[in-house]
Amino acid sequence: MREQPIGEAMVDDEIAEVLAYHKGDAQAAIGTLLNDIRHLRWQLVLTEGAMGRGITRGWRPSYERD
Numbered sequence: 709m710r711e712q713p714i715g716e717a718m719v720d721d722e723i724a725e726v727l728a729y730h731k732g733d734a735q736a737a738i739g740t741l742l743n744d745i746r747h748l749r750w751q752l753v754l755t756e757g758a759m760g761r762g763i764t765r766g767w768r769p770s771y772e773r774d
Contacts, residue, residue: 752771756769
């Protein structure tokens with residue numbers, strides 16, 4: 709079994725995989741990633757609306773990086 713790369717090497721591998729999936733088209737890759745971000749943010753909105761305050765002890769999801 710091969711060792712998993714860590715740190716920057718892992719990020720470089722992920723970037724290469726995304727670009728390979730889109731056949732080297734960087735704009736298509738960025739578009740897909742932006743669509744994924746929109747989808748995940750919508751999932752956070754739905755989750756926040758459905759969860760009770762007692763379960764999370766006041767925690768609320770963050771939509772931006774800290």
